[in-house]
Amino acid sequence: MNMGQEPLDPEEDFEKKHSSGWGGRLIAILLVLVAVLGAWAFVTAYVLIEPQEPVTPIPEFVDRYPEEPAEAINLARKAWERFVEAPSFSSRVAEVRDPERVRSLMEDFHLVRRHPFPMMDRISEGKPVNLGERRMVFFEVQNFDGRNYPVALEWSEDRFLVDWESLSAYGTMDWAEFAEQRPVQTQIMRVYLAGLQESLKPPIDADGTWDSFRMEHRDSTETLVASARDSLAIEIAELVKGLRVPLTLEIRWNQEVGQFEIVRLVARNWSS
Structure with a gap:
């Protein structure tokens, strides 16, 4: 033993050597765990989240009617x-x-x-x-x-x-109100018209040649009868022959004949 040096306790020497070794091993283990977790997260993301091709946005406004x-x-x-x-x-x-x-x-x-x-x-x-x-x-x-x-x-x-x-099948009155109140003032209504069996057509004692049709609204199960006279009746009869047709009409309650009267055919669809 050299002068000035104190004798080293064998137990103390063992603790110093092994304490420094365990610290290095712990750091190494933590680094390995981080690497493993990172690799697992990458693989999981790749498997679960399938890469998708970029979607080309559809323009909302164009300068021409689309050909396709x-x-x-x-x-x-x-x-x-x-x-x-x-x-x-x-x-x-x-x-x-x-x-x-x-x-x-x-x-x-x-x-x-x-x-x-x-x-x-x-x-x-x-x-x-x-x-x-x-x-x-x-x-x-x-x-x-x-x-x-x-x-x-x-x-x-x-x-x-x-x-x-x-x-909206827009009408100047709601259908339920129109059917119940029977307005004598002309209303614009969007309805379905179809032919009516001869046996169901009401007798109309009034001037002109009349014909009657089945009238329905999109938002109701109720069916009404609507009648037209002369050339308008002939035109509508041709339109609805064998069909149920959406029409825009001017209609009013005709007190003289006791029926809804189609006054004018506004459009042969629900657009004006």
Whole structure:
């Protein structure tokens, strides 16, 4: 032993050597655990989260009518979603066909008479249709209350717009009120007309040649009889021969004949 050095206790020497060794081993074990956990997380993420190809967004507005039917359907679907998800009444008006004219009808129907806007639970695939020069896409939408609505969206310059009048089957009176009150003032109603069996046609003792038809509303199971006279009766009879046809009509209660009278055929569909 050299001078100035104290003798080393064997137990103390053993503790110093092994305490420093255990510390290094603990650090090494922790590093291995971190590496294993990191590799496991990477593999799990790769397996569970399958990489997807980037989706090309569909533009909401284009400068021409789409040539491909699928593109037209996608654009029309986006237009319907804009209408349904619009945050305010005015923003919904901006998504309908002929908004300047239709706004007052929407105010009467939704704000005065308190009919709710339809919501979208499910929507059909969509079908592009040309009605003369009008380019449209038809959908059937199921509301959250389970009711189905036919929806027409019409092309207008750079986008599709909702045909609100056909969507709501708008009339100047609610159907239940119209059927009960029998107004003598002419009302505009969107209804279905079909032929009526001769045995069910009421006798009408009035001037002119009359014919009668079965009249129904989309939102009711009640059936009424509506009659027309002369050339208008002939025109409607041709339209509904063997069919149930959606028509926009001017109708009033004719007290003289005791029947609803079709005064004028406004449109051969529910659009004006």
